[in-house]
Amino acid sequence: SLWNDLPCVVLSPAQAIVVYTDREVHGAVGSRVTLHCSFWSSEWVSDDISFTWRYQPEGGRDAISIFHYAKGQPYIDEVGTFKERIQWVGDPRWKDGSIVIHNLDYSDNGTFTCDVKNPPDIVGKTSQVTLYVFEKVPTRYGVVLGAVIGGVLGVVLLLLLLFYVVRYCWLRRQAALQRRLSAMEKGKLHKPAKDSSKRGRQTPVLYAMLDHSRSTKAASEKKAKGLGESRKDKK
Numbered sequence: 001s002l003w004n005d006l007p008c009v010v011l012s013p014a015q016a017i018v019v020y021t022d023r024e025v026h027g028a029v030g031s032r033v034t035l036h037c038s039f040w041s042s043e044w045v046s047d048d049i050s051f052t053w054r055y056q057p058e059g060g061r062d063a064i065s066i067f068h069y070a071k072g073q074p075y076i077d078e079v080g081t082f083k084e085r086i087q088w089v090g091d092p093r094w095k096d097g098s099i100v101i102h103n104l105d106y107s108d109n110g111t112f113t114c115d116v117k118n119p120p121d122i123v124g125k126t127s128q129v130t131l132y133v134f135e136k137v138p139t140r141y142g143v144v145l146g147a148v149i150g151g152v153l154g155v156v157l158l159l160l161l162l163f164y165v166v167r168y169c170w171l172r173r174q175a176a177l178q179r180r181l182s183a184m185e186k187g188k189l190h191k192p193a194k195d196s197s198k199r200g201r202q203t204p205v206l207y208a209m210l211d212h213s214r215s216t217k218a219a220s221e222k223k224a225k226g227l228g229e230s231r232k233d234k235k
Helices: 141-234
Strands: 017-020 024-028 033-035 038-040 050-057 064-070 073-076 086-088 099-101 110-117 127-134
Touching (some): 017 110, 064 086, 073 086
Parallel strands (some): 024 127
Antiparallel strands (some): 050 064, 064 073
């Protein structure tokens, strides 16, 4: 049949582009805040890449476009709420589509959406970040928790360092004591040998002294005997 004669062609599904933003950012009234936006694409960065930022006020239903980048040029909203307050700080070569909002106000609270198109990779979901503007930016729980964890880890590392220093000093002292004990044991082993050699040297001297005393005694006895005999002869 005709269908059997046609070649079988398998079309691989297109990989969707993935956009990343923070979940939320905090800013103080009158300050500035950076809305980060990056993406992953299966294609090389195209010359036709585009970034679009939309803003939905807190409690509002409609989102309005406040920034657009296309053909290598940024197009900033010059008539709306963010007039002259948006700055382009992204770089498509690094897959970065971030913007900065200056001079924050309470009315800026809301949700910002980043949309990226990198032809032919144009299919994918957008990413949203919520902006909270305060009179004074509160300390975030994550920052406090991170500081506490960092402090605990610092204390643990300090204790480990102290333990290893003490252990090193103790092992060094034990090694010194062991060397002293070994030296003392070697001294005791060599001492008897020295004493025996000394005794060996003293033995002939003692024998000589004994022989001299014996000969002296014999001579005195012989002399006394001769005197006795001479007295008998005189009688």
